[in-house]
Amino acid sequence: MKIFLILLLGASFAANVVLFKNRDASRSSSSLPPTPASAHDPAASLTVPTLSADIWALVQSGDPSSPEKLRALGLDEASVNALIRSQVDARYRDREKALQADPASVPYWDYRYAFSRYRSPDPLKALDLRREKTAELKALLGDDYRKNDDYVDFRTAFLPPGKAEELRLLIEDYDALTQSAASIDGGILLPEDREKLAYLEKQKREDLAALLTPDELLAYDMRNSNTTQSLRYQLAGLDPTEEEFTKIYAVRKAHDEKYAPQNATGTNSIFITPPGSASARKEFEDQIKAALGDDRYAAYQRSTDPDYRIFASLARRLDLPPERAAEAYDLKAALQQKINDFKPQPGTPPNEQRAAYLATITREAEAGFTQLLGSKGFEAFKENSSFFRRLTPAAVGATSNSTTTTQIITLP
Amino acid sequence: MKPLLLLLALSLATNSALLIKRSRSSLATHTTASTSSSTATAVEKTSASSASNPSAGTALTSEQKRYAPLWEKLRAGDSSVVAGLRAAGWPEDAIRTLVITQVTEQFRARARALRPDLAKAEYWKQNPYGNLWTPESMKAFRDLGREQKALVKSLLGTDYVPPDYADNIARRYGGLPITPDQAEAIQMVEEDYRILSAEIRGPGGMIGNTLLSEDREKLAFLEKEKTADLAKILPPELLLDFELRNSPVASSLRNQLTAFSPTEEEFRQLFAIQKTADEAAGYTMGGSQAARLKSQSEADAQIKQILSPERYADYTRSKNYEYRQLYQLATRLQLPKENAAAAYDLKADYDKRLREIPRKPDPENKKAAAEARAALVAETEEQLIGLLGQRGYDAIKSSGATWISRLSPPASAKP
Numbered sequence: 001m002k003i004f005l006i007l008l009l010g011a012s013f014a015a016n017v018v019l020f021k022n023r024d025a026s027r028s029s030s031s032l033p034p035t036p037a038s039a040h041d042p043a044a045s046l047t048v049p050t051l052s053a054d055i056w057a058l059v060q061s062g063d064p065s066s067p068e069k070l071r072a073l074g075l076d077e078a079s080v081n082a083l084i085r086s087q088v089d090a091r092y093r094d095r096e097k098a099l100q101a102d103p104a105s106v107p108y109w110d111y112r113y114a115f116s117r118y119r120s121p122d123p124l125k126a127l128d129l130r131r132e133k134t135a136e137l138k139a140l141l142g143d144d145y146r147k148n149d150d151y152v153d154f155r156t157a158f159l160p161p162g163k164a165e166e167l168r169l170l171i172e173d174y175d176a177l178t179q180s181a182a183s184i185d186g187g188i189l190l191p192e193d194r195e196k197l198a199y200l201e202k203q204k205r206e207d208l209a210a211l212l213t214p215d216e217l218l219a220y221d222m223r224n225s226n227t228t229q230s231l232r233y234q235l236a237g238l239d240p241t242e243e244e245f246t247k248i249y250a251v252r253k254a255h256d257e258k259y260a261p262q263n264a265t266g267t268n269s270i271f272i273t274p275p276g277s278a279s280a281r282k283e284f285e286d287q288i289k290a291a292l293g294d295d296r297y298a299a300y301q302r303s304t305d306p307d308y309r310i311f312a313s314l315a316r317r318l319d320l321p322p323e324r325a326a327e328a329y330d331l332k333a334a335l336q337q338k339i340n341d342f343k344p345q346p347g348t349p350p351n352e353q354r355a356a357y358l359a360t361i362t363r364e365a366e367a368g369f370t371q372l373l374g375s376k377g378f379e380a381f382k383e384n385s386s387f388f389r390r391l392t393p394a395a396v397g398a399t400s401n402s403t404t405t406t407q408i409i410t411l412p
Numbered sequence: 413m414k415p416l417l418l419l420l421a422l423s424l425a426t427n428s429a430l431l432i433k434r435s436r437s438s439l440a441t442h443t444t445a446s447t448s449s450s451t452a453t454a455v456e457k458t459s460a461s462s463a464s465n466p467s468a469g470t471a472l473t474s475e476q477k478r479y480a481p482l483w484e485k486l487r488a489g490d491s492s493v494v495a496g497l498r499a500a501g502w503p504e505d506a507i508r509t510l511v512i513t514q515v516t517e518q519f520r521a522r523a524r525a526l527r528p529d530l531a532k533a534e535y536w537k538q539n540p541y542g543n544l545w546t547p548e549s550m551k552a553f554r555d556l557g558r559e560q561k562a563l564v565k566s567l568l569g570t571d572y573v574p575p576d577y578a579d580n581i582a583r584r585y586g587g588l589p590i591t592p593d594q595a596e597a598i599q600m601v602e603e604d605y606r607i608l609s610a611e612i613r614g615p616g617g618m619i620g621n622t623l624l625s626e627d628r629e630k631l632a633f634l635e636k637e638k639t640a641d642l643a644k645i646l647p648p649e650l651l652l653d654f655e656l657r658n659s660p661v662a663s664s665l666r667n668q669l670t671a672f673s674p675t676e677e678e679f680r681q682l683f684a685i686q687k688t689a690d691e692a693a694g695y696t697m698g699g700s701q702a703a704r705l706k707s708q709s710e711a712d713a714q715i716k717q718i719l720s721p722e723r724y725a726d727y728t729r730s731k732n733y734e735y736r737q738l739y740q741l742a743t744r745l746q747l748p749k750e751n752a753a754a755a756y757d758l759k760a761d762y763d764k765r766l767r768e769i770p771r772k773p774d775p776e777n778k779k780a781a782a783e784a785r786a787a788l789v790a791e792t793e794e795q796l797i798g799l800l801g802q803r804g805y806d807a808i809k810s811s812g813a814t815w816i817s818r819l820s821p822p823a824s825a826k827p
Contacts, residue, residue, distance in 0.1 A: 078513050
């Protein structure tokens with residue numbers, strides 16, 4: 001019995017040793033390394049990297065080795081990028097703040113209050129500081145340090161990312177130079193301001209031409225030029241295809257360069273109506289007609305009328321057939337012709353004749369537009385267009401006008 | 413015998429304890445390993461899609477692989493990671509940066525899916541970039557942002573505010589004592605009403621859309637409701653200060669009073685009157701043109717009662733765009749503001765004398781009429797140059813006042 005007990009005890013001791021050793025082995029094969037944090041609850045079962053004060057000091061100071069040190073700790077790329085950037089931000093914060101406008105510097109009852117809060121009093125110094133910071137970030141994180149930024153500048157979005165960034169920087173440079181040269185009041189420019197701005201515009205064009213290929217420059221202009229901004233508004237009623245827009249753009253751009261005066265910033269002032277003499281405008285219209293063909297040219301002509309844009313918008317808003325907009329436009333053109341045809345007859349004073357004549361046309365217009373656009377559409381047209389205001393001579397007065405309006409609202 | 417039995421019992425108990433511990437440890441290792449393998453795929457995918465720094469395109473380091481599950485836990489909102497980092501002595505600003513980065517990564521794919529691709533914008537159409545956002549996508553993006561913010565707060569505490577937040581609030585709200593909580597609530601109200609307005613205004617907002625009277629009524633209602641919601645966030649005095657700085661009424665009034673140069677007291681008085689008038693006319697977007705004209709006329713009558721005759725004359729003039737241009741010019745050239753007023757008053761005299769010259773004279777008087785017009789233009793130009801100086805005259809000709817630019821073509825105009 002005693003021998004049996006001794007043997008059993010020996011076996012049990014042996015098992016003690018094996019199990020104890022296995023316990024150590026199991027711990028050393030765990031996937032996470034031991035760290036000081038693992039000793040603490042509630043995160044006892046969790047192991048986290050140890051960020052020593054030395055490494056953090058390197059990150060804070062912008063030491064070139066700091067990104068690699070953070071990677072070696074087991075941080076992923078997004079975290080390395082963010083930690084480095086946050087500390088660069090922290091180091092630049094005071095200098096950036098010194099170049100920002102003081103929000104209390106312009107009182108809220110001053111007209112400059114709205115824009116002065118966000119505009120640096122020294123845009124060129126602010127730009128220099130931004131560039132210095134960018135250089136530091138690039139040195140630490142590489143050229144694409146902004147890869148985690150999802151912000152895209154709409155002016156450059158048509159280009160591949162690298163080129164888009166170069167263009168963004170070029171635009172940023174000239175924006176700062178322009179801000180610096182122009183009056184903060186945003187209103188009045190003196191002749192010397194205009195000279196500076198015209199010079200900057202010329203330089204900017206040269207830099208753009210050097211950076212972009214001719215096709216890219218054309219694509220940039222077609223998205224960002226004054227001509228494009230004007231055409232987008234003007235052609236809303238035409239709803240052009242990209243191909244049509246390209247053709248119209250080419251004709252209009254050439255025309256503006258030839259006939260539009262230069263504005264304050266050294267670019268051509270853009271007007272809704274093409275500038276120049278009657279013969280120049282006729283030449284312009286002929287070129288558009290040749291580019292679009294007869295049918296689309298007719299639609300183009302309609303689209304240049306502000307009232308047609310209202311008709312097209314109302315047709316969309318009220319779910320009317322699109323052709324209603326064209327029909328309303330034709331009605332307006334016919335009524336306009338009638339107004340132009342008015343000729344007073346001998347007898348009654350011309351003013352009274354004209355008032356009566358316009359009152360008849362007003363009734364005709366109200367009935368016609370209501371039939372085409374419905375009463376809601378008619379009211380909206382009347383509110384937004386100058387057409388009816390032109391139909392109301394002072395002699396007729398408000399009473400006559402309000403009576404006809406009431407009659408129209410009761411129409412089925 | 414007894415000591416042997418005791419030793420045996422002790423040894424067996426130790427074995428049992430070691431066995432239990434081992435089985436628990438093995439279970440834990442298995443769980444971690446399976447979590448690791450599932451997250452490793454995700455991390456490698458993330459790594460494959462990122463290409464930023466010197467190690468771009470290279471495989472993850474062994475330490476990055478080791479801790480990938482930890483960051484995955486953080487992304488999933490496990491606050492024990494934050495506790496672990498704090499326990500390990502990580503600086504608080506580093507922890508904040510890590511949390512925000514990991515939460516942003518967690519939401520990045522969903523945010524990118526909602527954000528329109530600007531490269532695909534139909535640049536040849538009106539408002540090509542604004543049109544890419546619909547009320548639905550705006551709503552989804554807002555909700556995603558709020559979900560993301562809630563996750564950050566669950567990890568860092570509800571009182572978490574980003575660095576620079578106080579400065580941003582001060583800048584945005586003109587230095588008012590608005591707390592971060594109030595600022596956040598205001599931002600939420602503004603986001604909500606922006607989307608509600610977009611639903612009424614249609615794709616692309618105001619640009620190119622003609623509003624029906626029912627749309628204007630709805631927009632007016634929204635403006636009223638928005639003000640009521642802001643009143644729940646800010647106490648009355650702070651709300652008034654907020655509106656004086658940030659409301660559309662104040663903004664429009666500031667612009668209109670450019671050349672009036674109001675004192676603070678005048679601005680507050682005029683704001684109160686204008687706000688009441690705008691509300692009566694259906695707020696900024698509501699009401700008809702006729703209602704707005706009527707209401708403005710009533711407001712001007714009240715303003716006349718509170719200002720001195722001289723200041724009321726200043727107020728009336730300042731509403732004219734051309735006078736504002738002349739005033740800004742005088743300010744820029746450091747001329748007395750009376751010169752701007754005198755230059756503005758020249759217009760009435762010029763118009764009156766121009767009307768006295770026959771527009772369609774008889775053939776025999778044609779030459780005399782042309783000479784009279786030329787003399788009037790020359791005299792007016794001389795007077796304007798006297799008031800504004802040659803530089804000022806050249807500037808105003810090219811900058812705004814239509815009647816002056818028509819006297820003779822501006823120097824910069826092409827033939």
